Amino acid sequence: MPVFRRLYPSHGRDFPKNTKTEDSSRSWQFGVCCRTLHTGADRPEPSLAAAPDRLPFSRITQEDLAFFRKIVPERAITDPDLLESSNVDWLKSVRGSSEVLLRPQTTEEVSQILKYCNSRNLAVTPQGGNTGLVGGSVPVYDEVILSTALMNNILTFDSISGILTCQAGCVLENLSLYLEERDYIMPLDLGAKGSCHIGGNVATNAGGLRLLRYGSLHGTVLGLEVVLADGQVLDCLAALRKDNTGYDLKQLFIGSEGTLGVITAVSILCPRKPKSVNVVFLGCETFEQLLKTFQLCRGMLGEILSAYEFLDSECMQLLNMHLKLPNPISDCPFYVVIETSGSDPTHDGEKLHNFLEEAMTSSLVTDGTVATEDSKIKALWSMRERITEALTHDGFTYKYDISLPVERIYQLVTDMREHLGGRARRVVGYGHVGDGNLHLNITSPAKDPALLAAIEPFIYEWTASCQGSISAEHGLGLKKRNYIYYSKPSQAVALMGNIKAMLDPKGILNPYKTLPDNLK
Amino acid sequence: MPVFRRLYPSHGRDFPKNTKTEDSSRSWQFGVCCRTLHTGADRPEPSLAAAPDRLPFSRITQEDLAFFRKIVPERAITDPDLLESSNVDWLKSVRGSSEVLLRPQTTEEVSQILKYCNSRNLAVTPQGGNTGLVGGSVPVYDEVILSTALMNNILTFDSISGILTCQAGCVLENLSLYLEERDYIMPLDLGAKGSCHIGGNVATNAGGLRLLRYGSLHGTVLGLEVVLADGQVLDCLAALRKDNTGYDLKQLFIGSEGTLGVITAVSILCPRKPKSVNVVFLGCETFEQLLKTFQLCRGMLGEILSAYEFLDSECMQLLNMHLKLPNPISDCPFYVVIETSGSDPTHDGEKLHNFLEEAMTSSLVTDGTVATEDSKIKALWSMRERITEALTHDGFTYKYDISLPVERIYQLVTDMREHLGGRARRVVGYGHVGDGNLHLNITSPAKDPALLAAIEPFIYEWTASCQGSISAEHGLGLKKRNYIYYSKPSQAVALMGNIKAMLDPKGILNPYKTLPDNLK
Structure with missing residues (x-):
């Protein structure tokens, strides 16, 4: 069998015209995270500068609130103090201004909420544990926040097959504890396990520490229940290792960051607990x-x-x-x-x-x-x-999550150090060697637009030149959406747009996320 | 955390009106395979009885053939004797009447062929090793056969990461031999490995003997290159373990049985060869x-x-x-x-x-x-x-490939035996316990419509009542397409229809397969 090497064109050269991704004045604050975590003291500036203009969604009225209070009594939160932690991301790097947080307990409630929001043209941000690093889980403007926090029931566990079925709001660590008592473990493990929800993990295709051994969620997730933008419930919650009856629709929602549907339940294959x-x-x-x-x-x-x-x-x-x-x-x-x-x-x-x-x-x-x-x-x-955590004490941090051929991953750190010279305080590299995933972080005493301009697009171009990915496991969310063309050819991005339009024609689900602005 | 069991409605009850799936007079011959394999002696009857009426595609003209001969010189086959083996499936249970077989060598050739066929409204059946068991890889009427047999180059292999990238027409066994020399193995293994193509494996989401250990192709396939119905090349051929830049588009094509695009290259993660x-x-x-x-x-x-x-x-x-x-x-x-x-x-x-x-x-x-x-x-x-193979010597065989909760898989065999009483010669069960996958085969001295009427829909209803899948690994193809509602709710099937319409608006790719007739 003849063997040859094909040279692929760099997707980095594949930018459509009029994209705004290189306009660093619009996006500079998105490489930044603040020094303190989980405190309200150091409030981030609103994220609007890097967001596109607010899309023409309706604004919440008293009638809307009355409707929500009927559907989720006592669980439609409008108190600004209670809303605060849902409007700001974990890194405190982006912030929205939502006026209502809904906490459904059942799929039926999620369905009613979305049906209503779709008919009213109200934008919705689904939110799990709000531990994402790319601003994907908080509103950008006044989107309704739809939290899965109260959807935390385990539905079934089959101790022969190791298949767990649960609601989307189960906290990863709780699932791990539940399984360990039954001699199983979850196939994924993350630093954020104490807060993150399994639904959010699936929506962002979380990687983490066990991917090397147990593979990605595209392989271990066996079924999903998803509520579509119009409130329709899509039941793909099979608890079977094999099912080849037509297209594997659940795959569409794994890693779609809440832009195609709201995941309400998950069925997942769990490995035996190691002895x-x-x-x-x-x-x-x-x-x-x-x-x-x-x-x-x-x-x-x-x-x-x-x-x-x-x-x-x-x-x-x-x-x-x-x-x-x-x-x-x-x-x-x-x-x-x-x-x-x-x-x-x-x-x-x-x-x-x-x-x-x-x-x-x-x-x-x-x-x-x-x-x-x-x-x-x-x-x-x-x-x-x-x-x-250590990085958050070292000043402002410009964070990158890059996938590369494994033999190239540290070269990027070395090249970045040389490229930046004395402009950065520190250029550090760590990550998952087994998965070819580098976490490259650059610290600086303070916010430094000139430094950021030196980092980007250098880092994205470098990555694209190796056919790497500019987001290995964090997703695109709000912060990275416009850099997608460095890793995906324009035909693929256009197809993403078609899928979005098919599943969410009004674009109410998690707007301003994942898809680049030029698709809108 | 409270634990409860939810009872799911059986999808078997979810049939839309006017579906033809229970019309056994239309579909009876599709449970049948003939006694001999790989010989031309025992020709099957045309499969038309169970197929829907021919859709209004154009018919091949001399101008079309001239065009094909220009694109793939010497590789546009029209000799009926040479076409014979591509018109009939491996089991010799279904047969088409295509008048032309095209054997492209490059993605560019595939692209030109599809662009032309789409503009001319000519239907196309993609074909790999033609080893499928559900009539998915042969034409039903006069569809153009697009074979990947000459697209058999290995493109790259990274011996550090174990990532192989190759053209779609590589034979699985050849890939295995190539990898074993380099201390790796393919993550899948099938009885048909000597003939089947990796592109066909991916298109049908083949399971096989190693799934228990290495998981499904949804996890091990890292990238795909696909030519869409209009000839557009979709390059998702990343060779990275992690890539969360937007929707994972390649997943759509894994298991879509050639109805959404033609897979031209595959990137796959290979495990180390066990010592x-x-x-x-x-x-x-x-x-x-x-x-x-x-x-x-x-x-x-x-x-x-x-x-x-x-x-x-x-x-x-x-x-x-x-x-x-x-x-x-x-x-x-x-x-x-x-x-x-x-x-x-x-x-x-x-x-x-x-x-x-x-x-x-x-x-x-x-x-x-x-x-x-x-x-x-x-x-x-x-x-x-x-x-x-042994089954083929035992008479006519009605073949079923069922996914069930593992503790139920043999109950179906027992119940079927009891249900059929003396009507069948033999009811045999074997399969992949680890994956909850039963191969249930029923033999009879001769074709027996009464026996088939006793088997179906009994077997599908039984499977649906356990939330099982009526096709664990074989796919739906031509034979099982109309039984899809036993395993998928109508909303999911409707979404499949929308995806098909989005990617292949004229429906030229592998018509009469996978999607049920009532969607047409």
Whole structure:
């Protein structure tokens, strides 16, 4: 069979005319997150500057409120203080001005709300745990906020197949606890697990720490119940591993960020709880050695490998400085967190021992430590999981979530450092090596439009030149919507627009998100 | 968190009026396959009886043929003898009367062909290896056959990430051989691997023997290149594990059976080749014990379990009688094939030994044999893989591919036997226990409309009453299209119709397939 390499055109060259994505004066504040988390002290400016003009949706009237109070009695919130936390995102980087938050408990209530809003031409922002990082889960103007927080019932769990069916508002961590009691785990795990909802996870196609082992939600989600913009309930809530009766419609809604329908229930395939978990923290001299270690470990740990994460020495400095977390090993340019999950502690220990011996004797790693106890496992994981928190203490942070061929991921950090020179306080890289997913963060003492102009579009062009993705797992939301053409050709974006028009002809669902402005 | 069980309405009750699905006089021959495979001797009758009337597509003219000969010189086949094998399906159960077979080599050629056919209103049947079981890959009338057979180049393979990108016409087995030389395997494996094309696998969302371990193509396919009905090339051929830039458009085409676009290239994530493979063949007294053995084996074999398949004693009789394959163990009502794939032969052997000891001492299994050598592994696998072939020697076979909650899958076989009484020669059950997928086959000395009328709609109603799927992995194609309402609510089918209309407004792509007649 002949083998050849085809060169694909860079999508970065594929911009339609009149797009506004390079107008940094409109979008500069969207790389920024503030210093404090979860406090109301440091209020963000309204996000309107980067949003398109308000679309001609109706404005809420007293009659509308009366209707909502009839449908969800006591659960139509209009008190501005109570609305505050739903109007602002987790990073406190964007803010809307919604006047009403609805908290339905049933699919039927969601259906009635959407049917009404569609007929009245009222825009709606679906909201789960509001932990997104791209401004996708808060209103931009006065959209009605439709929260799934009270839709938190587990519907069924089949302990033979491991298939869980639950309402969309179940908090990920609660589902994990429920399953662990039954000897299963969720196929995904995120830092935000204590707040995020499974419906939001599915709507944003959340990746997280277990993707390397259990794959994406496109594979593990078996069924969805979705309420469409006109209030119609689409029941694709099959709890079957296989179903080839026609188009797999639920896939459309996985990763559509609430723009095509409101997910009200989820059916998901859950793996057995591993009987043995080990975590290793290693140091490497070069990124090349880190990649070689990855290859070695995939071969020697094989089926028990469940995570291969990395951080650079800049991240370690942030953890030391801002969170007082000591380096568990000696100083190195690169660090790796490896997790194994298996069914036999003795076998897993032996595999790990053999791998570590080989990695040390071949000088791929220079230092390391192993944890098998829960508390030490958590301590080692925190070196990876708390980087985001450490970054918030380092000034304004310009955040990027890039997917690249795995061998290129650190080159972008190096090139960015060289490109920015002394303009940034710090350029740090960490992320999911196993998935080719780099989290690149650039800090600065204060907001710095000149710095942002140096970062963008440089970073997007660099990514597009490697056929990478400008959003690996965070989605596009409000902040990244206009950069879509760096990763998707214009035909694909146009098709997205057609799908949106088919499912939500009035465009009431999560407007200003995911789709670029030039489609409107 | 409160837990409750919701009762879903059976989709079987959800039939729109005027559907023709229960008109067995129109569809009776579609449960049937003939006795011989791969020979031209036993020609099937034309499939027209069960097809809707020919839609008003244009008929091929000399000008059309001249155009095709310009686009694909020497590769526009019109010789009826050469066309024969492309007009008839693998089971020789349906047949079309196409007058031209086109064999493009490039995406650009496919694009030109479709652009032309769309403008001329000529219907097109895309065809891969033509190994489908539901009549989806052959024309019904005179549709142009568009074969991917000459699009068989591997484009790239990344040995770090395991991501393979290739043209759609690559034969699955060739890809497997290519990867095995590089220490990887394909994430799917099928009996038809020697003929089927990866593009066809993706178009039909093929399941197969490795789904239990590596998941469905919705998770492992990372990118697709698709030519739309109007000739537009949709490039979603990302070779990234993560990409959350907007809707995951490629998912639409996975399992759409060529009705929404022609897949021309595939990017797929491939697992490492296991260093150790074991196969066990066991006997159980009851199906309940077989299920308990499955639970035990999931716990004790954990991450190395790669298949859990079953057959009943009726299957064993067929293998003995028609293929002279001897039973490798003593006679039992049920047999199980378990495969393990792992990275450490010693560990895998120990896990398997412990599992077998427990299974035998707890009397879950009554007899068994283990294979670690290639030839014996193949011999044991043939007891499962050759059942389809054995069935073809047992008379006319009514074939069903049902997805059910795993604990119900054999109940359908038992109920069917009781329901049919002496009317069938044999009612046999086998399939993928791990995936809840039953292959139910009913044989008869000859075509028997009365028998078929006893089987259908009984089998579909039974399946719908358990919220099962009437096509687990085979798809709907021509044969099952009108039964879709047993597994999908009418809103979902209507949405399928809208998607079809959006992507293929003239309906030229694989007409009479997948979508039920009442949508036309």
